[in-house]
Amino acid sequence: MKRVLLCLAFDGTNYHGWQFQPNAVTVQSILNESLEKLLGVPTNITGCSRTDAGVHAKQFFCHIDCADNIPREAFLKGLNSILPNDIAVIDYREVDKNFHARYSAKGKRYVYGMYYGDKEPFDERYYYRIDSIPDIRSMNEFAATLIGEHDFQGFSSSGRSVENTIRNVNECVVTHAGNKVYFSISANGFLYNMVRILAGTALAVGLGKLPSRIANSVFNDKNRSLAGDTLPPHGLFLEEVFY
Amino acid sequence: MKRVLLCLAFDGTNYHGWQFQPNAVTVQSILNESLEKLLGVPTNITGCSRTDAGVHAKQFFCHIDCADNIPREAFLKGLNSILPNDIAVIDYREVDKNFHARYSAKGKRYVYGMYYGDKEPFDERYYYRIDSIPDIRSMNEFAATLIGEHDFQGFSSSGRSVENTIRNVNECVVTHAGNKVYFSISANGFLYNMVRILAGTALAVGLGKLPSRIANSVFNDKNRSLAGDTLPPHGLFLEEVFY
Structure with missing residues (x-):
């Protein structure tokens, strides 16, 4: 048996997230059948993490233990031809037996995309539509206050219990290109709905509905209701996983 | 009553084309309910034309006669909020009573998109995947032979009867950007499956499976079997309609 690390990319629109669930089609269940x-x-x-229903991934890693002796190229080509169009396996790498897709991950980067202006059916699938251009500078002021080690409990949804709600954010920046606004964040880990709530809070700041220093209050009070809305899943991409 | 020309854009993946059909969801049926x-x-x-099941449109025009006195902006905003995410109304213009979405159209431009290299789930929805990069120069040699007035019967599928199979192609060019190849064609009209067959023939030329002068034989013999494959609908976009 050898341990193989697979890298996937998927359009999450039609899936109830990564993780196996009874009576639901998930990326893991489709990969399982295909393998x-x-x-x-x-x-x-x-898998390297759970992802929520409707969330996409440009890089998602998982490990398998298998006896196969299919050469790498044939494995990739064969698996891709079995997988549906919205899931691709983009890399195959033999790793050490101690390597673990989830526990060996040092961090991840997520990007939440928004677009403004007229409704555009080809953007609707991967971006959250907003009516007007938010103030990018104040959004970046908010983003800067997230960097470092903080208790993100107030920026998470209840529903999944974790003991430790402290996370370390390495990078957080808002960029603007054409009619698109991107909220990008790297951290050593993420709580349930954390990126979608942070992106919603950044948007509220950019629209002048919340002050750019709001994060300190949420960190101190651990109060979800002080933060912005949870944005819908279709704008969220797991962009990179760091090992 | 006034005549209004609407411009739509739609992702055709989930529709059985534009035109009404019994027991099938079409763009027209959804627009009809929404209006x-x-x-x-x-x-x-x-509508300005039929489009096949699964084909997309960045510009699709249709006219309606209505008594409504809703202001333009409210009409667009209201209709867009009723339409599903994959259909947008992008323009509203009052036109003369003699204007006709179909018969007043002077021509259309379609673009067929392909991509090469590793399977990419976000490209899979709008591009036809090919294994290797085709020869763009020979594809353009083929494209150039399509320009002008020709009998395109051999480049169409049977199934829809038209008397006149002569069409005038104004522009046809193959472009290459990143890992994408685009077959773009403007003409005064198109026969059933014509763009998908022409794109399939251009691809066969680019892969060295057909000579770049093949069009002359197809024009002369009106023989569908001399041309290339009919490529699948998901790579095809109605890009512009000329009035």
């Missing part, structure tokens, strides 16, 4: 078709035996799959 | 919700009365809609 069994390719390898002829059931294979355990361990 | 009735907005205006409170049934409204006749005349």
Whole structure:
């Protein structure tokens, strides 16, 4: 048996997230069926994180333990031909037995995309539409206050219990190109709905509905209701995973 | 009653084309329901052309006759909020009573997009994937032979009867950007499946499977089997309509 790290990319629109769920089609369930078709035996799959229903990934890693002796190129080509159009396997790498897709990850980067102006059907799928251009400078003032180690409990939804709600944000920046606004954040880990709430708070700041120093109050009070809305999943991309 | 020309854009993935069909969801049927919700009365809609199931449009025009006195901006905003995410109304213009979305159109431009290299789930929706980069120069040699007035019967599928199979192509060019190849064609009209067959023939030329002078044989013999494959609909965009 050897341990193989697979890198996937997927359009999450039609999936109830990554993780197996009873009575729901998830990326993991589709990968599981596809791998069994390719390898002829059931294979355990361990993902780098959960992702919510409707969230996309440009890089999503998972590891499998398998006996296969299919050459790398044939494995990639074979698996891609079995997987549906909205899921691709983009890399295959043999790794050490101690390597773990989830626990070996040092951090991740997510990007939340928005667009403003007239409704555009080809943007609707991957961007959250906003009526007017927000103030990028105040959004970046807010983003800067997130950097460092903070208790993000107030920037998360209840529903998934974690003991430790402290996370370390390495980078957070808002960029603007054409009619698009991108909220990009790297951290050592993320709480449930954290990026979608942070992006919603950044947007509220950019629209003048919240002050750019709002994060300090949310960190101190751990009060979800002080932060902005949870933006819908379709604008969110898992962009990079750092090992 | 006034005549209004609407410009739509739509992602055709989930629709059985533009035109009404029994027991199928089409763009026209969705627009019809949405307009009735907005205006409170049934409204006749005349489109600029049929489009096939799964084909997209960045510009698609239709005209309606209506009594509405909703201001332009309110009409656009109201209709867009009723329409699903994959259909947008992008323009509203009062036109003369003699104006006709279909018969007043002088021509259209279609673009067929392909991409090469590794499977990419975000390209899979709007581009046809090819294994390797085709020869763009020979594709353009083929494209140049299409310009002018020709009998395109051999470059069309049977199934829709038209008397006259002669069309005038104004522009046809193949461009290459990043890992994308675009086959772009403007003409005064198009036969059933014509762009998808021409794009498939251009691709066969680019891959060395057909000679770049193949069009002359197809024009002379009117023989569909001499041309290339009909490429799938998801790479095709109605890009512009000329009035």
